[in-house]
Amino acid sequence: MVKLTYSEKFKPNKNAVFLFSNSGELSNFLLSAEEIAYVEKKLKEDEKFILINRLSHHIFLQQIEDFESKPEGLKREKYRAVGAKISHTLTAHHYEEIWIGNHPSNLAASLYISEGVVLASYQFNKYKSDKKNNALKSILVQTEKTKKNEIEALQIQLEEVIRARNWVNEPVSHLDAIVFAKQIQSAAKDAGVSCEVLNKKQIESLKMGGLLAVNKGSKTPPTFTILEYKPAKAKNKKPLVLVGKGVVYDTGGLSLKPTAGMDTMKCDMAGAAAVAAGIFAIAKSKLPLHVVALIPATDNRPGEIAYTPGDVIHMFDGQTVEVLNTDAEGRMILADALSYAKKYEPEIVLDFATLTGAAAAAIGAYGIVCMGTASEESKTALKNAGELVHERLVEFPFWDDYSTLIKSDIADMKNIGGPVAGAITAGKFLEKFIDYPWMHFDIAGPAFISAAETYKTKGGTGVGVRLILEYAKQLCSK
Ligand code: BES
Ligand code: ZN
Ligand code: ZN
Numbered sequence: 001m002v003k004l005t006y007s008e009k010f011k012p013n014k015n016a017v018f019l020f021s022n023s024g025e026l027s028n029f030l031l032s033a034e035e036i037a038y039v040e041k042k043l044k045e046d047e048k049f050i051l052i053n054r055l056s057h058h059i060f061l062q063q064i065e066d067f068e069s070k071p072e073g074l075k076r077e078k079y080r081a082v083g084a085k086i087s088h089t090l091t092a093h094h095y096e097e098i099w100i101g102n103h104p105s106n107l108a109a110s111l112y113i114s115e116g117v118v119l120a121s122y123q124f125n126k127y128k129s130d131k132k133n134n135a136l137k138s139i140l141v142q143t144e145k146t147k148k149n150e151i152e153a154l155q156i157q158l159e160e161v162i163r164a165r166n167w168v169n170e171p172v173s174h175l176d177a178i179v180f181a182k183q184i185q186s187a188a189k190d191a192g193v194s195c196e197v198l199n200k201k202q203i204e205s206l207k208m209g210g211l212l213a214v215n216k217g218s219k220t221p222p223t224f225t226i227l228e229y230k231p232a233k234a235k236n237k238k239p240l241v242l243v244g245k246g247v248v249y250d251t252g253g254l255s256l257k258p259t260a261g262m263d264t265m266k267c268d269m270a271g272a273a274a275v276a277a278g279i280f281a282i283a284k285s286k287l288p289l290h291v292v293a294l295i296p297a298t299d300n301r302p303g304e305i306a307y308t309p310g311d312v313i314h315m316f317d318g319q320t321v322e323v324l325n326t327d328a329e330g331r332m333i334l335a336d337a338l339s340y341a342k343k344y345e346p347e348i349v350l351d352f353a354t355l356t357g358a359a360a361a362a363i364g365a366y367g368i369v370c371m372g373t374a375s376e377e378s379k380t381a382l383k384n385a386g387e388l389v390h391e392r393l394v395e396f397p398f399w400d401d402y403s404t405l406i407k408s409d410i411a412d413m414k415n416i417g418g419p420v421a422g423a424i425t426a427g428k429f430l431e432k433f434i435d436y437p438w439m440h441f442d443i444a445g446p447a448f449i450s451a452a453e454t455y456k457t458k459g460g461t462g463v464g465v466r467l468i469l470e471y472a473k474q475l476c477s478k
Contacts, residue, residue: 001118001158001159001162002117002118002121002136002137002138002139002158003137003138003139003155004114004118004138004139004141004151004152004154004155004158005138005139005140005141005151006140006141006142006143006148006151007099007140007141007142008142008145009142010029010099010101010140010142011099011140012030013054013056013057014057014097014098014099015057015058015059015060015090015095015097015098015099016029016057016059016060016098016099016100016101017060017061017062017082017086017098017099017100017101017110017113018059018060018061018062018101019061019062019063019064019101019102019103019106019109019110020061020062020063020064020103021063021064021065021103021105022065023036023039023040023043026039026040026061029059029061031052031059035052035059038050038052039052039061043063048062048063048065048066049061049062049063049082049085050062050063051089057095058089058093058095060086060089062082064103064105064106064109067079067106067109068105068106071387072387072388073387073388073389073390073392075106076112076388076389076390077112077390079106079109079112079113079115079116080112080113080115080116080119080390080454080455081116081454081455082113082116083112083113083114083115083116083117083118083119083120083455084116084117084119084120084454084455086098086113086116086117087116087117087118087120087121087136087455088120090117090121090134090135090136091121091134091135091136094135095135095136096135096136096137096138097136097137097138097139097140098117098136098138098139098140099139099140099141099142100113100114100117100139100140100141100142101142102142102143102144107143107144107147108143108144108147108150110141110142110143111141111143111147111150111151111154114139114141114151114154115154115157115158115455116454116455117136117139117455118139118158118162119158119161119162119455119456119457119462120452120454120455120457121134121136122162122165122457123457124165124166124169124457124459124460153285156281156284156285157281157285157465157466157469159281159284160277160278160280160281160284160462160465160469161277161462161465161466162462163187163273163276163277163280163462164270164273164274164276164277164460164462164464164465165457165459165460165461165462166460167180167183167269167272167273167276167277167460168266168267168269168270168273168447168448168459168460168461168462169266169459169460170266171266172248172249172266172299175248175266175269176220176248176299177215177220177221177222177223177246177248177297177298177299178220178221178223180223180246180248180269180272180297181197181223181225181295181297182197184197184225184227184276184295185197185225187276187280188227188276188280190280191229191279191280191283191284192229192283192284193227193228193229193279193280193283194227194228194229194230195225195226195227195228196225196226197223197224197225197226198223198224198225198226199221199223200215200221200222202224203222203223203224206224206316206340207314207316208224208296208315208316208336208340209313209314209315209316209336210296210313210315210316210321210331210332210333210334210335210336211224211296211298211316211332211333211336211337213307213311213313213323213332214247214253214298214300214307214326214329214332214333215298215299216303216305216306216307217253217254217300217301217302217303217304217305217306217307217326218298218299218300218301218303219303220298220299222296222297222298222333223246223295223296223297223298224294224295224296224297224337224340225246225276225293225294225295225297226292226293226294226295227276227279227292227293227294227295228291228292228293229279229282229283229289229290229291229292230290230291231286231287231288231289231290233288234288234289234290235288235289235475235476235478236289236290236347236475237347238290238344238345238346238347239290239291239292239344239346239347240289240290240291240292240346240347240348240350240472240475241291241292241293241294241341241344241346241348241349241350242275242278242279242291242292242293242294242349242350242351242352242468243271243275243293243294243295243334243337243338243341243349243350243351243352244269244271244272244273244274244275244276244293244294244295244351244352244353245268245269245270245271245272245296245330245333245334245351245352245353245354245355246269246271246272246295246296246297246298246333247265247268247269247297247298247299247300247329247330247333247354248266248268248269248297248298248299249265249266249268249299249300249301250265250268250299250300250327250329250330251265251299251300251301251302252300252302252326252327253300253301253302253306253307253326253327253329254302254306254307254308254309254326255309255325255326255327256302256327257327264448264450267354267447267448267459267460268300268330268354269297270352270354270443270447270448270460270463270464271351271352271353271354271355271441271443271447271464272295272297272352273460273462274352274443274462274463274464274465274468275293275294275295275350275352275464275468276293276295277462277465278293278464278465278468278469278472279291279292279293279468281465281468281469282468282469282472285469285473287472287473287476288476289472289475289476291472292341292344292346294337294340294341295337296333296334296336296337297333298333300326300327300329302326306326307323307326308323308326309323309324309325309326310322310323310324311323312410312411313332315332315335315336315339315433316335316336316339316340317335317336317339317433319412319413319432319433320411320412320413321335321408321411321412321413321414321415322408322409322410322411322413322414322415323414323415324414324415324416325415325416328415328416328426330353330354330355330426331355331415331426331429331430332415334351334353334355334430334433335429335430335432335433336433337351338351338430338433338434338438339433341434341436342434342435342436345436346436346437347436347437348374348378348436348437348438348439349434349436349437349438349439350382350438350439350441350468350471351430351438351439351440351441352441352443352464352468353440353441353442353443353444354442354443354444354447354448355423355426355440355442355443355444356422356423356426356442356444357422357444358421358422358423358426359422359423359442359443359444359445360444360445362394362396362423362445363394363445364445365445365446365449365453365461366392366445366446367386367391367392367393367394367445367446368386368391368392368393368394368441368442368443368445368446368463368464368467369394369396369423369441369442369444369445370382370393370394370395370396370439370440370441370442371395371396371397371398371423371424371427371439371440372398372427372431372437372438372439372440373398373431373434373437373438373439374437374438374439375437378437378439379395379439381471381474381475382439382467382471383395384474385467385470385471385473385474386467386470388470389466389467389470391446391463391464391466391467393441396423396424396427397424398424398427398428398431402417402421402424402425402427402428403428403431405417405418405420405421405425405428406425406428406429412432413429413432415429423442426442427440427442441464441467443463443464446461446463447460447461447463447464448460448461449461
């Protein structure tokens, strides 16, 4: 992991990023007369991002005039994208260190650029024999002195986003439900979060029928992981509860998925990765907030006694579900976790899940589909947090009419709706298991991407971690 440290002054003749509004400021950066002339020429050609290659190092110049007029969320995203561009040059030249300056009109700009550099520099190459690792080790960040602690906060955030990406990118043979739970447990220890992993026996005695049904086709037992962070000075009396879908691999089960695209289904625990990394980020940042995270985990396979279309399942809370498609397994395991969450009398529950292809089809990877029963105040806070970290929320309608689509003739509900509104009927299914303010985040679109996009690398994106942390920060500053 790249180390971020505070550094007020740039080192001459080393990699550096300078932000400026107008060419008058160029004289502050120890550029030669020829370099200044070059930059001015580029500016006339309407280039705003200018690279000076000095052979032993690069100078990166970014004109920020049209950034600063943007709303805060877009402005930050522009700086992250600058960071991603810089990262490509750093990687190509095997640079180990870079200094990133801020600008009087935005003293935090260097933080967002650093964020972009680190996230764009991420590699998942542990299975390559010829590793070609990134050389980048250190970023020196210029910030206002009062913002020094924000560098540390950013470091924590980035570590946790990377943890989530690593988990999502890990194939199932290296990360089954048991291994996943063990890794969560060991990371929890480091983060000062308490962790209890329920094994199959315990899950059976709790009668978590949804999780057990999905697990029936698997040789690996399920796990149910409970994480809790309860600082002495918590601001909230009732906890914030996070729930994450931990399907470590989704073959579809007997309702088998086609081969094309099935490879990406190692990402089906991205919700679990986001909530685990999210609570670790909150704890490591020492936010005064009582938080619980619940992670039901299993793979979904068409094994010998796999659950079947036509089956009826008794869920943890006693309700019954007619299974009409074993590929709608996420809601089965989440339902049990959501019912389990009632015992905490939560202030609010947020669930994260790669739940439906319908959500991905509706808005692509550009945002997160959400819906739920939380107060308008909570929804607004979540949406604001989403804008700031550019994990933008799109709230779907959640009218009662959609519940009729999951009515079953023989059980309390069925596990699929009809051909329309698939993301919403999945949400309506989950709603049957809650009795508290709740928001559901369907991250099927943004969790795993097929091509890099600025600072998001191909594969797992770690979506959700930054949203959870930002929302938690806002709850604390209320
Ligand atoms: N894990 C999938 C959803 C998914 C799709 C995640 C694409 C990431 C990318 C989920 O378990 C699933 O298979 N959902 C079905 C539900 C259907 C059978 C009602 C779907 O969306 O097709
Ligand atoms: Zn599925
Ligand atoms: Zn799934």
